[in-house]
Amino acid sequence: MNWLHHTFQEYPELAIFLTLAAGFFIGSIRVGKFSLGSVTGVLLMGVIVGQMDIQVSANVKSVFFLMFLFAVGYSVGPQFFRGLKKDGLPQVLFAALMCVVCLIAPWLLSVAVGYNVGQAAGLIAGSQTISAVMGVAADTINQVNLSAEQKQVMINAMPVCYAVTYIFGTAGSAWLLSSIAPMMMGGIDKVRAACKELEKTMGAGDPTQDPGMRSAFIPVTFRAYAIDASSIAAGKSVQQLELELGQRDHRLFVERIRQQDKKIVDPTPEYIINPGDEIVLSGRREFILGEEHSIGTEIVDVELLNFPVENVQVFVMNKGVVGKTVKELRAMDYMHGIPVQSIRRAGIAMPVYPEAVLESGDHVELVGYKKDMDKAAKAIGYADIPTEKTDMIYVGLGIVLGGLVGAMSIRIGGVPLSLSTSGGALIAGLIFGWLRGQHPAFGKIPEPALWVMNNVGLNTFIAVVGITAGPSFVAGFKEVGWGLFLVGIAATSIPLLVGVLMAKYIFKFHPALVLGCTAGARTTTAALSAIQEEVQSNLPALGYTITYAVGNTLLIIWGVVIVLLMT
Numbered sequence: 001m002n003w004l005h006h007t008f009q010e011y012p013e014l015a016i017f018l019t020l021a022a023g024f025f026i027g028s029i030r031v032g033k034f035s036l037g038s039v040t041g042v043l044l045m046g047v048i049v050g051q052m053d054i055q056v057s058a059n060v061k062s063v064f065f066l067m068f069l070f071a072v073g074y075s076v077g078p079q080f081f082r083g084l085k086k087d088g089l090p091q092v093l094f095a096a097l098m099c100v101v102c103l104i105a106p107w108l109l110s111v112a113v114g115y116n117v118g119q120a121a122g123l124i125a126g127s128q129t130i131s132a133v134m135g136v137a138a139d140t141i142n143q144v145n146l147s148a149e150q151k152q153v154m155i156n157a158m159p160v161c162y163a164v165t166y167i168f169g170t171a172g173s174a175w176l177l178s179s180i181a182p183m184m185m186g187g188i189d190k191v192r193a194a195c196k197e198l199e200k201t202m203g204a205g206d207p208t209q210d211p212g213m214r215s216a217f218i219p220v221t222f223r224a225y226a227i228d229a230s231s232i233a234a235g236k237s238v239q240q241l242e243l244e245l246g247q248r249d250h251r252l253f254v255e256r257i258r259q260q261d262k263k264i265v266d267p268t269p270e271y272i273i274n275p276g277d278e279i280v281l282s283g284r285r286e287f288i289l290g291e292e293h294s295i296g297t298e299i300v301d302v303e304l305l306n307f308p309v310e311n312v313q314v315f316v317m318n319k320g321v322v323g324k325t326v327k328e329l330r331a332m333d334y335m336h337g338i339p340v341q342s343i344r345r346a347g348i349a350m351p352v353y354p355e356a357v358l359e360s361g362d363h364v365e366l367v368g369y370k371k372d373m374d375k376a377a378k379a380i381g382y383a384d385i386p387t388e389k390t391d392m393i394y395v396g397l398g399i400v401l402g403g404l405v406g407a408m409s410i411r412i413g414g415v416p417l418s419l420s421t422s423g424g425a426l427i428a429g430l431i432f433g434w435l436r437g438q439h440p441a442f443g444k445i446p447e448p449a450l451w452v453m454n455n456v457g458l459n460t461f462i463a464v465v466g467i468t469a470g471p472s473f474v475a476g477f478k479e480v481g482w483g484l485f486l487v488g489i490a491a492t493s494i495p496l497l498v499g500v501l502m503a504k505y506i507f508k509f510h511p512a513l514v515l516g517c518t519a520g521a522r523t524t525t526a527a528l529s530a531i532q533e534e535v536q537s538n539l540p541a542l543g544y545t546i547t548y549a550v551g552n553t554l555l556i557i558w559g560v561v562i563v564l565l566m567t
Contacts, residue, residue, distance in 0.1 A: 005052050008049070008052055008054055009052065009053070009054055009055070012054050012055060012056045012057075012467075013060075015049050015052070015054045015056070015467060016056065016060070016460060016463050016464065016467070018045075018049060019042060019045045019046045019049050019463040019466065019467060020042060020456075020459055020460065020463055022041075022045040022049075023038060023041040023042030023043070023044070023045040023046070023459065023462075023463065024038050024041060024042065024459070025041070026041035026044065026045060027039070027040060027041025027042065028041075036167070037170060038455065038459055039131050039166075039458065039459060039462055040163065040166050040167070040170075042459045042462045042463050042466065043159055043162065043163055043462050043463075043465065043466045044163060044466070045463075045466065046159075046462065046463045046464070046465065046466015046467045046469075046470065047159070047163075047466045047467075047469065047470045047473045048470070049466070049467055049470065050466055050467040050468065050469060050470015050471060050473070051470050051471065052470075053470075053471055054467050054470075056464050056467055056468060058464075060460070060464055061135075061460075061461050061464040061465065061468075062421070062422075064456070064457045064458075064460040064461045064464075065132075065135045065422055065457065065458075065461040066399050066403065066421060066422060066425045067399070067453050067457040068132070068453060068454060068457030068458040068461060069132060069135075069422055069423075069425040069426040069429060069556070070395065070398055070399050070402065070425045070426070070428060070429040070432075070453070071429065071445070071450055071453035071454045071457060072132070072426060072429060072454065072552055072556070073425070073426045073427065073428065073429020073430040073431075073432070073433055073553070074398075074429040074430075074432055074433035074436070074445060074450070075346065075347060075429075075433060075450065075454070076346055076430070076433065076548065076549035076552050076553070077429060077430040077431065077432065077433020077434040077435075077436070077437065077549075078346065078360070078361035078433060078434055078436075078437035079345065079346040079361070079545045079546050079548070079549040080430055080433075080434070080546075080549035080550060080553060081430075081434045082359065082360060082361060082546070083095075083546035083549060083550060088546050090507055090509075091513075091517055091543065091546040091547050091550075092546060092547075092550055093507075094499075094502060094503060094507050094509075094517055094521065094547065095517070095520065095521040095546070095547040095550035095551050095554075096550060096554065097502060098495060098498070098499040098502065098518065098521040098522070098547075098551070099521060099550070099551055099554040099555055099558070101494065101495040101498050101499065102124070102128050102495040102521075102522065102551075102555060102558070103124070103558045103561060103562065105490070105491050105494040105495055106120065106123045106124045106127055106128070106491040106562075107120065107124075107562060107565050107566070109123070109487050109490055109491055110123055110566065111566075113483070113487060115161075115480070115566075116153075116154055116157060116566070117137075117141060117144075117154045117562070117563055117566040117567055118137075118141070118153070118154030118155055118156070118157035118158045118161075119154075119157045119158070119160075119161045119480060120161075120562050120565075120566050121133055121134060121137035121138075121141075121154075121158050121161075121559060121562050121563065122134065122157060122158035122159065122160060122161025122162040122165070123161050123165055123484070123487065123488065123491055124491070124555075124558060124559075124562055125137075125158065125161075125162045125166075125559075126161060126162040126163065126164065126165030126166040126169050126488060127165045127166075127168075127169045127488045127491035127492045128169060128491075128492070128495070128522060128523075128555055129166060129169040129170055129173065129522070129523070129524060130523060130552075130555040130556060130558075131162070131458060131462060132422075132426075132458070132556045132559070133555065133556060133558060133559040133562075134158045134159065134162060134465060134559070135422050135461060135465075135559070136420060136422050136423060136556055136557070136559030136560055137158065137559035137560070137562060137563050138155045138158065139420035139421070139422050139423075139559075140420060140559065140560045140563040140564070141154050141155055141563055143409070143420075144563065144567055153472075155469075156468070156469040156472045156473075156476060157476050157479075157480075158465075158469075159465050159466055159469045159473065160469070160473055160476035160477050160480060161480060161484060161488075164477070164480070164484045164485055164488060165484065165485070165487070165488030165491065165492070168485070168488055168489050168492055169488065169492045170524070170526055172489065172492050172493065173492060173496060173519075173522060173524045173526070173527045174524070174526050174527040174529075174530040175530075176492075176493060176496050176497070176527075177496060177500075177515055177518060177519055177524075177527045177530065177531055178515075178527065178530035178531050178533070178534040179534070180497070181496070181497075181500045181514070181515055181518065182511075182515075182534065182535070184497075184500055184501070184504070185500075185504060185511050185514065188534065188535070190511075191511045191512075191515075191535050192535050192536055192537070194510065194511045194512065195511065195512045195535050195536070195537035195539050196537070198510060198512060198539060199351075199353065199537060199539065201355065221282070221283070221288060222255060222280055222281070222282045222305060222309065223280065223281055223288055223298055224278060224279070224280050224281075224298065224299050224300070224301050224304050224305055225278065225279055225280075225281065225292075225295045225296040225297065225298055225299065226278050226296050226297045226299050227273055227274070227275055227276065227277045227278065227279060227295075227296045228275050228276075228296055228297070229275045231275070231294070231295055231296045232244065232294045232295065233273045233279065233295060233296070234273060234274065234275050235272065235273070235274070236272070236273055237269065237270055237271060237272055237273070238254045238257075238267040238268065238269055238270070238271050238273065239269035239270070241254060241273065242254060245291065252281050252282065252283035252288060252291065253281065253282045253283060253336065253337035254267045254273075254279055254280070254281060255267070255280045255281065255282045255307075255337060255369055256279070256280040256304060256305075256307060257271065257273070257277055257278070257279050257280075258277065258278040258279075258301075258304050259274075259277055260274065260276040260277060264303070264304060266371070267279075278299060278301065278304060279295075280304060280305060280307075281295065282337060282368070282369070283339070307369070307370075309367065309368065309369060309370060310366075310367070310368065310370050310373050311341065311365060311366070311367045312365070312366050312367075312373055312377055312383050312384075313363050313364070313365055313383070313384040313386075314363070314364045314365075314366055314376075314377045314380045314381055314382065314383050314384065315361065315362075315363065315380075315381040315382040315383075315384055315437070315440045316358050316359065316360060316361065316362040316363075316364055316380055316381050317360060317361075317380075317381030317382055317438075317440070318379065318380060318381050320379075321358060321379070321380050321381065322358060322359065322360045323357060323358070323359075324357070324358055325354060325355050325356060325357055325358070326340055326343075326352060326353065326354050326355070326356045326358065327354035327355060329358065329380070330354075332379065334372075334375045334376045334379045335376055336372065337368050337369055337372055338366050338367070338368035338369075338372055338373065338376050339366070339367060339368070340352055340364060340365070340366060341365040341366065341367045342364075342365040343356070343358070343362055343363070343364050343365070344362070344363040344365075345359065345361070345362050345363070345541075345545045346361075346545040346548065346549060348528075348541050348544055348545050348548075349538070349541065350362070350538075350541055350542065351537075351538040351539060351541065351542070360437070361437040363384065364380060366380075381440075382440045382441070384440060384444075386446075387444060387446060388446060388448075389444070389446070390444065390445050390446060390449045391442060391443050391444050391445065394432065394436075394442065394443040394444075394445075395445065398425075398428045398429065398431075398432040399425050399428065401424075401428055402421075402424035402425040402426070402427055402428025402429070403421035403424050403425055403428075404424070405424045405427070405428070406420050406421045406422065406423045406424020406425065406427070407420070407421055407424065420560070423556075423557060423560060426553065426556055426557075430553065495522065496518060496522060499517075499518040499521060499522070500514060500515075500518055503517050503518055509543065510539075512535065512537060512539035512540050512542065512543065513539075513540070513542060513543035514543070515531045515535070515540045515543070516528065516531070516539070516540030516541060516542060516543030516544045516547075517543035517544070517547045518547075519531060519540070519544060519547075520543060520544035520545065520546070520547030520548035520551060521547040521548075521550065521551040522551060522555075523548055523551045523552050523555060528540060528541065528544055
């Protein structure tokens with residue numbers, strides 16, 4: 001044990017990876033529907049490992065924190081700036097007002113119980129589940145005119161308060177928004193009914209609408225059939241067959257034909273299907289199965305079915321598509337044979353209903369015959385070709401420029417204040433993320449790489465925070481006591497309940513948007529999942545993306561503001 005202790009002290013990088021491994025493991029353990037999550041797990045393990053009095057360079061923490069903040073801004077940038085347009089302004093204003101409450105409530109509670117700057121910052125970070133506040137607040141504390149010892153005491157207090165208040169901040173938020181908030185709007189049955197009514201206006205469950213638009217995860221299939229004289233296809237042109245099937249609300253497409261002479265051809269609208277031909281149909285699986293008895297005998301033919309089909313993610317960019325509904329898009333000539341598989345907005349799955357409106361920057365997943373895909377992708381926007389490479393020129397330049405701007409300071413009352421390099425990296429991420437949405441040919445960060453920047457970046461920062469604060473953690477906990485848990489409950493609950501009331505009575509949002517907007521402004525994805533499960537609808541996601549982008553930005557910046565308010 002002495003050897004292990006000495007080794008970790010000599011090679012602190014090993015202690016960091018031990019903290020990450022153990023923290024992710026602890027964070028993944030579920031009790032019912034609740035888990036601590038990776039951030040809290042890593043923090044607690046960092047505190048335990050930190051009992052070995054391991055010294056870690058602050059530069060390690062800074063590097064990973066800047067990477068994390070840039071990734072956060074990059075992810076939400078398109079939605080953040082889109083929200084500034086006229087149709088998104090109500091949600092932006094709501095999110096901004098709610099974020100102000102998220103600042104004021106913990107600040108007043110901190111003043112009332114006599115917390116210091118570090119404890120107040122930790123309270124905001126944990127109760128609002130925004131871990132990055134600790135890094136931004138620490139940078140700001142280091143600029144305040146205090147002794148190095150006083151600064152370190154305050155910085156070490158943050159993870160203590162964060163750990164104590166984070167549990168209710170996560171689980172309590174999900175419970176409040178999925179159980180208590182619907183009661184404030186007349187009860188869960190009333191909210192569910194309102195969601196179903198809105199879904200109907202958007203085309204969900206309407207048999208007269210394109211059935212392929214009902215779900216965000218459409219199982220599209222390609223199947224081959226032998227045509228005989230009794231088939232409804234016999235003697236009809238390809239166009240006639242597709243129209244007849246469409247009139248039955250079974251939107252199917254003829255993709256390939258093997259003629260009686262065994263020659264495989266691509267179908268034309270005028271081609272007459274004859275008995276003895278073999279055809280390939282594409283469409284939603286259940287509707288193909290529903291027509292099997294009238295089409296013909298299914299055959300397994302590798303040669304006939306061996307043709308290139310793609311799943312392509314397309315950025316919605318072209319003005320002719322932005323603002324269209326899914327139904328209108330689906331009716332375009334270039335969409336023949338190409339269903340919309342899913343829509344993601346700022347990484348959040350959107351309900352794919354016929355009347356759902358497409359917005360600039362949406363990721364639309366298309367599936368279909370390769371020969372048709374290029375035309376459709378070009379008409380919609382830009383095909384996001386899968387790649388494993390991250391544009392590190394873009395990432396590095398963004399962090400440097402943001403950090404340089406953040407490092408500039410102004411003096412207030414003789415105290416030099418700035419956004420800090422962390423705040424600058426966040427703003428640079430917002431701008432560079434928006435630029436990527438406008439010009440997607442460059443600045444690509446693949447999803448796996450973005451996950452690493454977000455999760456490994458934040459958790460490495462948290463690991464170093466925990467290891468550094470470890471020796472003083474127990475003493476800090478004794479100072480704040482269990483009363484902090486109750487203070488944390490109040491700090492979590494007040495903004496959420498106020499947010500629901502503002503959304504309902506001031507902004508008069510639809511009940512689904514009330515819940516989605518409130519979850520988004522508090523950046524609580526866990527609550528969004530709980531809400532959707534409880535109301536039995538995906539509609540709350542429509543209110544989540546813009547408010548999430550605003551909340552993720554403002555709540556992090558509150559790390560600077562809380563220090564100014566408390567000093």
